[in-house]
Amino acid sequence: GQNIDQPTEMTATEGAIVQINCTYQTSGFNGLFWYQQHAGEAPTFLSYNVLDGLEEKGRFSSFLSRSKGYSYLLLKELQMKDSASYLCAVRFYNTDKLIFGTGTRLQVFP
Amino acid sequence: DSGVTQTPKHLITATGQRVTLRCSPRSGDLSVYWYQQSLDQGLQFLIQYYNGEERAKGNILERFSAQQFPDLHSELNLSSLELGDSALYFCASSVDDSHYGYTFGSGTRLTVV
DSSP states (O other): OOOEEOOSEEEEETTOOEEEEEEEOOTTEEEEEEEEEOTTSOOEEEEEEOSSEEEEETTEEEEEETTTTEEEEEEOSOOGGGOEEEEEEEEETTOOOEEEOOOEEEEEEO | OOSOEEEOSEEEEOTTOOEEEEEEOOTTOOEEEEEEEOTTOOOEEEEEEETTEEEEEOSOOTTEEEEEOTTSOEEEEEOSOOGGGOEEEEEEEEOTTOTTOOEEOOOEEEEEO
16 A cells, blocks of 8 residues: 555644654655645645655755655744645655645644 | 646536536646545545546546546546535646646535535
C-alpha cells in the first residue's frame, strides 16, 4: 500500500510556530509535496522535497527524511489566514500521480 | 487564476441522473488528473490522462468514466448518480515529473439530491 498519515487536526495561536508531521511508506518514493487548502477551495502548492533536509520558503519550511519515511511542514509566525487544511502528497516511481494524505486541519486562534 | 479551468462550478442533480464535468488544463500541460473530495475526506485519485491516453486509474467506480480530447481538455462522466457521489471534484494538470506537482482547478461541487 501507499498509506500516508498525518494528524487530523491541530490548533495554534497567532504568532506561534506549528509543525505538521507526515509519514509515508518509503518503497518507490519519488518526491513529497505539501499543499494548502482553504475550505471549499483548490489546493495550492507550498513545497517540494525529494532529497533529505530542510527547504525554507519564507514563513514555511519543509523537512524530509527518506530513510524514515517522514516529513514535516513548519509554519512560523502564524497568521489567522493560515487556518486551512495542509495536505501531504507523495509521488512514487513509475507514475507521476500524487497520493494524498487526508490532510491536517489547522485552526489559528488570536 | 491557476490556469486550469473547470466547469461548471456547482451542479445539483437528482439520483439516477448523469452529469459531465469539464476541465481545460494549463497551457502546455499534457497530463490531466481527476480527484474526488468528499466532506472531511482527503483527495481520492480517480484517473489520469496523458496526451489523450489513459495512464493511471485509481478508485474510480464503473459508473464513472473519463476521456481526454485532442485539444487536451478532459471530461469526467458520472452516471446513475447516488447520494454518496456528492463531493467536490477537482481536476489538476501537470508537466511530467514537475517539481511543482499539480496545478488544480477550482473544482466542481456536485450535489446529488
